Structure formats: structure tokens, C-alpha cells
Amino acid sequence: MFLLNLAGFVIALLITLALVPLVRRKAIAAGYYDAPGERKIHKYPIPRLGGIAIWLGFMLALGTISLFQKEPNLTTALPGVLAGGAIVFILGLLDDLFNLSPYLKLVIQFVAALTAFGLGVQINTLDLPGAQLLVLNALSLPVTVVWLVGLMNAMNFIDGIDGLAAGVTTLSALTLTVVAMFTNQPSSALLAALLAGSSLGFLVFNFHPAKIFMGDSGALFCGFVLACIAVTGVLKTKVVVMLLPMFVLSVPILDITYSVFRRLLRGKNPFLPDADHIHHQFLKAGVGQIKTVTYLYSLCVVGGLVAVWYVNYLHIYIASLVGMFLLAVVLIRLVRKAYPLNGQGGDDADSSNADSEPDRMTTGNRV
Secondary structure, eight states, rough: HHHHHHHHHHHHHHHHHHHHHHHHEEEEEEEEEEEEEEEEEEOSSEOOOOOHHHHHHHHHHHHHHHHHOOOOOOOOOOHHHHHHHHHHHHHHHHHHOOOOOHHHHHHHHHHHHHHHHHHTTTOOEOOOOOOOOOEEEEHHHHHEEEEEEHHHHHHHTTTTSHHHHHHHHHHHHHHHHHHHHHHHHHHHHHHHHHHHHHHHHHHHHHHHSSSSSOOHHHHHHHHHHHHHHHHGGGGTTHHHOOOHHHHHHHHHHHHHHHHHHHHHHHHHTSSSSSSSSSSHHHHTTOOOOOHHHHHHHHHHHHHHHHHHHTTOOOOHHHHHHHHHHHHHHHHHHHHHSSOOOOOOSSSOOOOOOOOOOOSSOBBBOOO
């Protein structure tokens, strides 16, 4: 199982690394940039649509593994993950291109969640700490849908600073890979490994100063797949309590909880974007972008350590973290040499575009 997951990770990583520059060039040529704005951190137009590379990297790697592995042992819920993931990816892509209404987006997100539920992505029981196993019965549908919709939006919420959403996805997917591997959930482990590889392949281009943004297509897809893996893998095993996915996905869950309650207490629409997320609070306090994502990465790692400690495979997780960190550092340095900045770099530098600004530019809606 380990070699299969490693192969899936490497294949997804390499495909995404190859696709991101291509997607970036196409986005620049077509004028699809995320424009600076009042609630935006970057001060130069940055090409978006990076979610295309993440989705294709994930799907092509899965197809490759399926071709060369006679019995990939994929979960029966795989159609739900892929169908729902395709819906949210297309939704996000359309939003990146045409700025859809937030209410329309929410409706389609519920459609994606209902599709996944109908195809086997279901939370049927909850193992609460210190309590008996809770069988949800009729509550399975609303609990699953709220979980899926909440997590995909949570990931979209934190995609407001260079490298945060991609890095959190990479770390969370790595954690889910290890947990699923050693709780006998091979298919969920493989899907998590594929997502870790594709998100890392994108992260090296998205780390501050970002060369490209993932857009809603990437953020919604990453959040949705992570939520599905938690349902089909982590929550399916009897040795894992309900709190474990909360630790693994601590950063997006904390941010969306903070954001929704803050907006409601202020009498604002919880679905409309603003510039008061947790990462914005760090920036307002004078913390640079790299330090901000480092702090939030650290929180993600702590949550992952707790989750993996619970299943008693901490040494393997730590070794995987160290290996991924070293690989990321090497790849980020290589990308910086390949895509030098016109302006100044550094922790407090603003993201800039190495290409000349086009005559036609479409505005984006980065949260």
C-alpha cells in the first residue's frame, strides 16, 4: 500500500508541476488575472485558474494508477468523490471566469454534496468521545451535506494569502494519507496521496510571492475532496473518534467558524467575502505573509500530530513531513529561479507578476 500511495503522490506531483506553467501562460494570454482590490493583499495582477492544474493533476494521476494497478482497491464511494468533485471544480471555474452570484454558488455546492451523498459519501455514524456510537439514520443526509459544503467553503475562505490554501491542503492530505493507511482504508489513503501530490505541485508556484492563484476552482475542489476523504476513510473506521477530522482540518474549520460568527454578530451576510479572516488579522498586526502561513502551517501540523498520535504511527508521519518539507524547499527555489520577479522579494514583499500586464484583464474574486 505504501508504494502505491508513494507512486500516486509522485505522479500527481509531476503532472501538476508540468501543468501549472502551461495553465499560467494560457491565463496570461487570455487576460484572466486576479486584480488588486480593497480587500486583496496583492498589489499586482496575478494569473488565476491554477485549480485547473490541481484538478487535472489529481484526475490524470488517478487514471494512471488505475491503468497500471490491476486491482487498485478503490472505494465504492469513488464515484461520489469524482462526480461531486467535478461539479465543484466546474462551479469554481465558472466563478473564476464570470463571477457568479454567491447564492447560486451555494445552491450548486449543495447539489454537489447531494450528488456525493447519493453515490455513497455518507456519514452514517459518529463516535463521540466518552459516549456510545451514535447512529444518525435520517440525520445522515443533513450532517453529510453540511460537512461537505462547510469544508469546501472553509478552504475557499482561507485562500486569501499566498500559499495558505495549497499548503494546508498538502499537509491535511498527508495526514489523512497516513491515518487512512494505518487504519486499513487503502482507497482513501490513495486519494489523499494524490491530492497531496497535486496540491504540492501547485504550492511551489503559489508560495509567496505567488506566480499564480488556484482560484475558486482549486479551493472548492481541494476542500471538497478533503471532506470526502474524511468521510469515506477516517470516519469509517471504528478506531477513530469524531474529533480526529477536526484536528486534521483544524485551520479551515477554525477560520470558517470565526468568519461566520463574526459576520453574524456584526449583522453581515455570512456568505459575502471580507478582509477580516484569521490570516488578515496576522497581516494587520504587522506579520509578513511568509510568517503568517508558517504559523498557520504549524497549527495544521500540530493537529496532524494529534491525529496520527491517536492511531500510533507518529514516527512515519514525522518522517513524511520532513521529506515533504525538504522537497518543497527545493522545488520552490527552482521555481523562483525559473520565474524571477521584477520587483523586490522577501517576507513582506507584495506578490507581483513577472509578465507584462495585458491590455485586457478580467477581474477576479479571491476571498
